[in-house]
Amino acid sequence: MAPALPSPPPLFTSTSQQDQPSSSSSPEQFSPPSSILIVGSGIFGLSTAWALARRDAFTQCTITVVDRCDPSNPDAFPAPDAASVDTSRIVRADYADKAYAALGAEAQVQWRKQAQPTDLGAEGRYHESGLLLVADSGPVRVPGEIVAKSDMTGMDYVRLSWANVLSLASDNPELASSIRELPDVAAIRERLGTGGSSGSWGYINEGSGWADAAASTKWLFDRVNEAGRVTFVSGTVSSLEHRGPTVTGAKLTDGRVLSAELVVLAAGAWTGGLVDLSGQATATGQVLGYLDLTEAEQEQLNDMPVVLNLTNGLFIIPPRNRVLKVARHAYGYLNPTLPETARLPSTSSPADQPISYPLTQLSDPSLSIPQEGVDDLRRALKQMVPLPGLVDRPFSKTRLCWYSDTPTGDFLITYHPQYKGLFVATGDSGHGFKFMPVLGEKIADCIMHNCPLEFVGKWSWKPDANVVITEDGSRGGKPGLLLANELGRTN
Ligand SMILES: Cc1cc2nc3c(=O)[nH]c(=O)nc-3n(C[C@H](O)[C@H](O)[C@H](O)COP(=O)(O)OP(=O)(O)OC[C@H]3O[C@@H](n4cnc5c(N)ncnc54)[C@H](O)[C@@H]3O)c2cc1C
Numbered sequence: 001m002a003p004a005l006p007s008p009p010p011l012f013t014s015t016s017q018q019d020q021p022s023s024s025s026s027p028e029q030f031s032p033p034s035s036i037l038i039v040g041s042g043i044f045g046l047s048t049a050w051a052l053a054r055r056d057a058f059t060q061c062t063i064t065v066v067d068r069c070d071p072s073n074p075d076a077f078p079a080p081d082a083a084s085v086d087t088s089r090i091v092r093a094d095y096a097d098k099a100y101a102a103l104g105a106e107a108q109v110q111w112r113k114q115a116q117p118t119d120l121g122a123e124g125r126y127h128e129s130g131l132l133l134v135a136d137s138g139p140v141r142v143p144g145e146i147v148a149k150s151d152m153t154g155m156d157y158v159r160l161s162w163a164n165v166l167s168l169a170s171d172n173p174e175l176a177s178s179i180r181e182l183p184d185v186a187a188i189r190e191r192l193g194t195g196g197s198s199g200s201w202g203y204i205n206e207g208s209g210w211a212d213a214a215a216s217t218k219w220l221f222d223r224v225n226e227a228g229r230v231t232f233v234s235g236t237v238s239s240l241e242h243r244g245p246t247v248t249g250a251k252l253t254d255g256r257v258l259s260a261e262l263v264v265l266a267a268g269a270w271t272g273g274l275v276d277l278s279g280q281a282t283a284t285g286q287v288l289g290y291l292d293l294t295e296a297e298q299e300q301l302n303d304m305p306v307v308l309n310l311t312n313g314l315f316i317i318p319p320r321n322r323v324l325k326v327a328r329h330a331y332g333y334l335n336p337t338l339p340e341t342a343r344l345p346s347t348s349s350p351a352d353q354p355i356s357y358p359l360t361q362l363s364d365p366s367l368s369i370p371q372e373g374v375d376d377l378r379r380a381l382k383q384m385v386p387l388p389g390l391v392d393r394p395f396s397k398t399r400l401c402w403y404s405d406t407p408t409g410d411f412l413i414t415y416h417p418q419y420k421g422l423f424v425a426t427g428d429s430g431h432g433f434k435f436m437p438v439l440g441e442k443i444a445d446c447i448m449h450n451c452p453l454e455f456v457g458k459w460s461w462k463p464d465a466n467v468v469i470t471e472d473g474s475r476g477g478k479p480g481l482l483l484a485n486e487l488g489r490t491n
Contacts, residue, residue, distance in 0.1 A: 014096060014160055014473075015149045028449040032057050033261035033421075037250060039237050039274070041067035041077070042084035043433060044425045045266035046220045047440030048447075053229035055444060063230045066250065066258060070234035071221070077234075081360035083268050083401055084217045087290070087325055088317040089433035090306055092131050092208040093168055096152065096160035096473060099454035103435055103442075105168050110437035111211060120437055125216045129318050130178075130305030131208035133158050134188055134199025136312070149408060152473030154311030155201065162203045169207075178206035194301060196386045198309045210306050210317050213433055220436060233258065237267070239342040240274055240422070247344070247422040264447070266425040269358045269402035273339035275419075276346035280461065281412055281427040282468040283356045284332025284405045285483055287373030289395040293322045297387055307384050313476020314380035323396070324385070326377045329430055330477030331469060332403060333370070333486060335359050344419060358402040359483065369398045370486035376477070400483075403430040409472035410458040413446050417461045423447055424461075429470055 036052060038045045049065050052058045069079035078085050091111050093104035111126040113119040120126065138155030141147065147156060162181070169175035181203045182188045189197035191204050224230050235252035240263060242248060249259035265271050269283035293301070301319050308315040313329040336354040343351045361367045374395075382391045404426045406412055412427030425443050432439065442452055451459060469479045 013145070014147050014152055014156060030057075030448045030450075032061050034060065035062045035260040036064070036262045036264060037258050037260035038063070038065045038264045038266055039067075039250060040266040040268055040270075041065050041069070041071070041079070041221070041232070042082045042266065042268050043217060043220065043436045043439065044268065044428065044443070045264070046217070046224055047436055048264055048266060048425060048443045049230045049440070050220065050224045050227060051440035051444035052447075053224065053227035057448065064233060064258060064260065065224075065230055066233040066235055066237060066252070068234075068236040071232040072234065078214070078217045078221060079362075081358070081362040081401075082217075083403065083428065084213060084433060086213040086288070086399075086401065087320070087323065088210045089213040089216075090131065090208070090308065090315070090317070091126065091211050091434040092205070094131060094133050094161040094165050094205055094208055096157040096164070098164055099458065100431075101161070101164040101168060102454070103438065107435050107438045108207070111209075111434075120216065120219060123215070124212055124320075125219060126209060126211050127318070127320075128207065128209035130204055130206040132182070132188065132192060132202060132204050132305045132307045133161060133310065134182070134202030134307070135310045137200045138311070149473070150471040152471075154309070154473060157310045157473035158202055165205055175207055180204050192304060192307055192384065194304050194385045194387070196382075196384045198307060198314070198380075198383050199311065204305060206305075208306070211433070212320075216436060237274060237341065240265075240344050242344060242419065245418060246420045247416075260421075262421055262423060262447075264423045264425055264443075268426060268428065269404045270339075270341075271404060271424065271426040272355050273341040273343065273357055275344050275416065275422070275424065276349050276351075277412075277426075278346075278349040278355070279407075279463075279468065281404045281406045283335065283358050284403050284470075285335060285358070285400040286328060286330060286332050286403060286430065287369045287377060288325065288327045288399040288401055289369070289374070289377045290397040290399075291324045291326070291381075291390065291393055292396045293319055293324055295322065297390070298322045300387065301385065304385070309476075310474050311476065312376070312379075313474070314376060314384070316380060316384050324390075326380050328373065328376055328380070328476055329474060331475050331479040331481070332405065332477065333400070333481050333483035335483040344422075346418075360400060360402070367400065368487075369400055370483070371489055372481070372486050374398075404428050405430065405468055405470045407462070407468050407470060408458070409470050409474065410455075412461070413443055413451075413455075413459040414461050429472075
């Protein structure tokens with residue numbers, strides 16, 4: 001007899017949970033452009049190029065991808081400071097929002113493919129280690145209560161996520177039985193298996209895991225090349241070319257101009273340097289630390305799952321090749337700057353106004369992470385992986401990695417409201433990587449005026465707001481920290 005399935009908790013509802021808009025994006029007439037220029041070869045840009053290259057509608061269209069890193073140099077491409085390049089990224093359907101949960105499940109089908117070396121999940125690109133999602137205690141919700149997305153706590157997020165993954169697994173008893181409630185600290189400690197614990201309630205989803213981000217982005221690059229339709233250009237876009245309200249291409253810092261009928265801006269956290277994104281998205285810096293382990297420590301931690309606490313944002317990915325990664329999904333640091341790139345003229349914000357803009361070790365090799373971040377990463381180690389000698393071991397490497405954050409944590413995938421010939425594909429909000437195998441298809445749908453119904457509204461250009469602070473119940477740290485101030489502090 002099939003094992004009894006755990007029943008989804010009868011819960012409150014978040015505004016992110018409620019039924020999606022019934023209005024459709026009623027496909028406008030779409031006529032494919034003769035040329036498309038994609039700026040940025042992270043997973044937003046590359047997956048778009050891959051999808052367009054495979055669509056019949058674009059067979060007569062030239063597709064070019066430009067990135068500030070050189071695709072002919074394997075050591076410099078993909079860009080080492082791009083968000084899409086790292087040792088690991090969590091792959092999960094565990095979302096408080098039903099639409100992203102379903103999209104995550106769609107992507108997982110591809111991540112799990114490992115039979116052939118060219119399958120996405122093969123050659124160590126995907127590891128189904130399990131994901132332990134936890135939170136610290138939060139306000140008690142009553143069944144039927146409606147909680148605004150912006151008021152959600154980490155605990156709200158974890159509870160809704162639990163309900164969503166159980167619902168997604170409702171017709172698959174094997175999958176459903178791999179999702180188990182961990183009702184207290186002791187149960188969390190037992191499954192974590194490191195001697196540590198985190199949070200007061202959570203669940204384990206053995207069907208989630210993590211991907212080798214650098215290797216997977218390289219895999220995607222190979223697929224795009226294989227399609228034989230895409231030209232890669234190495235160069236930094238200094239500004240977009242436009243004739244009045246129509247974008248006609250991009251100018252590079254070396255003076256070259258790349259003309260195109262449609263420009264797709266997918267420059268990640270750097271996008272705001274080329275177009276005014278005030279109120280839509282902002283760059284926030286997130287801290288990462290890497291620790292070298294001994295062989296014995298690696299072995300001891302071989303079976304640990306990914307652990308993510310959505311109250312404080314701290315997470316640890318199981319070690320590989322004797323390297324342990326600890327990080328924080330936080331409000332992040334703002335870095336007000338006047339970028340060297342120029343923004344398109346905009347009525348809502350003058351071009352000489354500073355914006356938060358990425359600062360990475362590529363432009364400043366001496367860059368370290370603020371002490372405030374170091375302290376939090378050490379707190380994660382102490383709680384989650386308290387092996388002797390580990391908490392105080394110096395990091396072998398630290399990194400500031402940049403999100404393109406939106407107020408709701410939804411992506412920004414839409415035509416620009418004022419400029420013709422300009423499409424924006426960014427606003428990853430620190431959770432885009434897992435969608436890599438399916439994202440480009442959705443972006444291509446949006447380009448063809450056919451946004452998936454469940455994302456209509458979520459991915460659109462929003463009425464202007466002044467400040468972007470991502471409130472989706474998943475962030476740790478404090479909002480509004482300035483990078484320069486934090487780097488200046490010694491304790
Ligand atoms: C610390 C951290 C942890 C994360 N963890 C997870 C996770 O666990 N799971 C998950 O799903 N997601 C995670 N994410 C989010 C995920 O990595 C991003 O959503 C995704 O990689 C964003 O891709 P992108 O293409 O938008 O940006 P990027 O990968 O940053 O790509 C932008 C590209 O644009 C190029 N570019 C920029 N400016 C210019 C210019 N002027 N001219 C030419 N080229 C330019 C850059 O060189 C770069 O290649 C994490 C992100 C970070 C930073």
